[in-house]
Amino acid sequence: MALALKFLVITIAILALTSSPSTASDPSPLQDFCVAVNDSKATVFVNGKVCKDPKLVTADDFFRPGLNKPGNTSNQLGSIVTAVNVNNLPGLNTLGISLARIDFARRGLNPPHTHPRGTEGLIHFQLNVGKTNAIAFTGLSSQNAGVITIANAVFGSDPPINDNVLSKAFQVDKKVIDDLQEEFWWDNN
Amino acid sequence: MALALKFLVITIAILALTSSPSTASDPSPLQDFCVAVNDSKATVFVNGKVCKDPKLVTADDFFRPGLNKPGNTSNQLGSIVTAVNVNNLPGLNTLGISLARIDFARRGLNPPHTHPRGTEGLIHFQLNVGKTNAIAFTGLSSQNAGVITIANAVFGSDPPINDNVLSKAFQVDKKVIDDLQEEFWWDNN
Amino acid sequence: MALALKFLVITIAILALTSSPSTASDPSPLQDFCVAVNDSKATVFVNGKVCKDPKLVTADDFFRPGLNKPGNTSNQLGSIVTAVNVNNLPGLNTLGISLARIDFARRGLNPPHTHPRGTEGLIHFQLNVGKTNAIAFTGLSSQNAGVITIANAVFGSDPPINDNVLSKAFQVDKKVIDDLQEEFWWDNN
Amino acid sequence: MALALKFLVITIAILALTSSPSTASDPSPLQDFCVAVNDSKATVFVNGKVCKDPKLVTADDFFRPGLNKPGNTSNQLGSIVTAVNVNNLPGLNTLGISLARIDFARRGLNPPHTHPRGTEGLIHFQLNVGKTNAIAFTGLSSQNAGVITIANAVFGSDPPINDNVLSKAFQVDKKVIDDLQEEFWWDNN
Amino acid sequence: MALALKFLVITIAILALTSSPSTASDPSPLQDFCVAVNDSKATVFVNGKVCKDPKLVTADDFFRPGLNKPGNTSNQLGSIVTAVNVNNLPGLNTLGISLARIDFARRGLNPPHTHPRGTEGLIHFQLNVGKTNAIAFTGLSSQNAGVITIANAVFGSDPPINDNVLSKAFQVDKKVIDDLQEEFWWDNN
């Protein structure tokens, strides 16, 4: 655990050089709890989630096991994010907060990204600069902060962004853009 | 780490039987960052904190070391809370989020409390039901969620609450109230 | 009326010694009105309340009689709260405000409590220090501010909180806790 | 008191025919209290009010006497509003709520108005339809809800609105507008 | 285009003499998009709008043609407002913003009005003081800011406001009020 914290300290310092955080606040709750109905079972959709009938709520709705299991970092980034938010912990609905565990292999990278509805809304990344694996736990100020991985959103969107646009925006030859768009854009989220 | 997480899982289940969470959301930020000026150096006070001149902000304002050090749990509760909020991490100002590390001895208790401006606004507690020490990391949806330890607020306030009031509220003899008010109310926060 | 106001003035002064107020703000409305459907008739649940079809709204939805009738204070606290909120005045839905009438017998007490979603989120109480009955009218900054009576939440919860927890939190013998948990916890709300 | 309440009931029913309420919510507080510094003593101005140094706050900052005194209704409207808000009760700062006492003579009118930052943001009025004097107590969901008396804002503004504008807006001869603009626009707020 | 902008500049200066702006902020979104279901097709009503099933959302839901067409200003005010808000552009739902095009004939007037949930919540108006037609584009800080045209709300409401009330509020003879109430109150919104 000490290592994970040391890691956090170092990468936050790096982050501060390249960006600064921003946030958005979820609407406040209007009752003691409002356990989310899973979207696949919902017949009505609202801003956020509709709630389970309060009479049917159980302790399990506030419970999510498994965060003690390391994620699999055997991928091109050497990192994996395990998010706990309203989509998999229904009791978080209307509470305005969520969290994530991030596992890093040595030199593992959580690549440049933003959270459109959460803390650190500017572009930021985390890099494991230590000599071993590392773990980070992060809190986010929304029940569903979202994540936009910059490289994937720009070069891996489906349908693709017109390569003339990207060529002009990044000031590189269209051939470079076309190559980038043909990569396999794996997402660690 | 696994233990801490197992611990978390168990105490959250207990919590769900006795209370349910509530929250309040901080106002949204209006600029990329607003590093807090420490209250002891402030000449003007506002809702939240006044900000350091942006031109004088450094990476250190977003940095707080020491969360890797275990807290001292040698006290009557067997637990200690180490909070990271706008009061000791000035870069959190206007970001609507904070966190805490809680260390628990065996059978350690973080006693019944509420957070007037944060997640879990109803009365809740955490008990280490495992066979070893434990650590928990918690996120709170305010830069300064506050904490009200119930027993301390009711019986340890200064000046004290009139004992007739407490005798009637708790339906016990004034002698019991007087004894409670003479205890040493140590606070693990 | 003069008496009720004198009473208010005195108890607010007492309150200021033991606590200070806090609040949370409801989300803003997005239309002129959104009359709540009673939960017992709702087929869908959301943060707050679903609304009646606007075409079926009538003046009665904004009307609640009976606040002129004194409440019955013949109970162990000598007080009774009559709340007007979104649960019994459906037109309040999305308006972020509610109110209550509190009747006090001589020496009547509205015991220590908090409002998880309303003004005065810290622990507070009101005591009739006058020589006659008294009435207070209070406003709350949420359509459903909630109330947690401290003594009842701690000692009267169902299922009960483990007596080891309460014994350690209140620093009294388990026997005292067990006695407290066996009381009849009447709630004036 | 019964009379005041009966009055309230009747006028709310009338109100529902001509308008429906709306509201805005103040930003949430970020500390337990933030007692306002009076504008006349402030050297810095912010959204809301700057706060008194917390170390200098006293119980008196949360205290406002005098609401038990009837207001003087000897005016052309037969009503008078006594407002309690952040401007005269500094402890209300950041709490998102305020209140008013309204005294009515027989047939007294609180004329059509709106509150730009409070409950009942649509145009509304209160008329004493009872056979005696009446009192109303109202809550508003902002520390400084504001009030715009329609007739005064339109015909009594200083400098005046161009009479061509008002003649076209109200579809009456400019002579009627000029007469209206020469009236003495007394405000009961 | 230059003319429209010159127009804007001049009328904003006039506005500043008679009122000052205020606003309310919509609740923040909790997902990337929440396309509104038209009220006429909705079976459930909420604060704002229920959302279309995300799987059925298309690009057309974010598209509204026709704002390039001039509105018909051949009416007694010489102006017409074309609003684009959540009611006719469903993709705006939960985004907290809307807009309007206003066409003005020479001397055209957008008469005194307020927006109960949007920017410029005080009473304001726009007058074309130029020598030609004019166009204005306005942004509003709510998906459904609403508009209350003062003259229509006061004298054209259905059912009508009691003429005794208006006679006292506007300090004119009941005969003047009765005449005003019999006018045809055309609304340019």
Add this chain to the structure above:
Amino acid sequence: MALALKFLVITIAILALTSSPSTASDPSPLQDFCVAVNDSKATVFVNGKVCKDPKLVTADDFFRPGLNKPGNTSNQLGSIVTAVNVNNLPGLNTLGISLARIDFARRGLNPPHTHPRGTEGLIHFQLNVGKTNAIAFTGLSSQNAGVITIANAVFGSDPPINDNVLSKAFQVDKKVIDDLQEEFWWDNN
């Protein structure tokens, strides 16, 4: 003007394929107006801006000329953004809204960007697909929505992001990253 609108229609359709909008809402105002003091003259900094003494406010504080002048699009992107926000129109402070004029040459591009505190928080861009110059007017739901141009933030930050990080994130050779980082990153905002 018609052309600008046609342009808007087309690019919004393109945008909908690659992203969807999000937003954050500014805190609500607590008084009728709060004219911002320019940061260069401020002695105290807060979330947002401190306000001018209300007694010194003039109509000019709500006035900003010049939006009728075309911007200079003779740059590598063929576009230029002229923003009107709290930084150059002090009367916008606390109003939660701002606007921008965007001029486009033929094939002009406003490159991929996000607004950390405004509408359209996901990555989006605007391209002039018409056969002539074009103008767009946009509204943003914050007084200071901010803008992060993706290419500039990633490749043009000062100090630069470590090229190992970018090489891994974009899955290209470090040589490509180094070339990108040596470009002149002109910003049209």
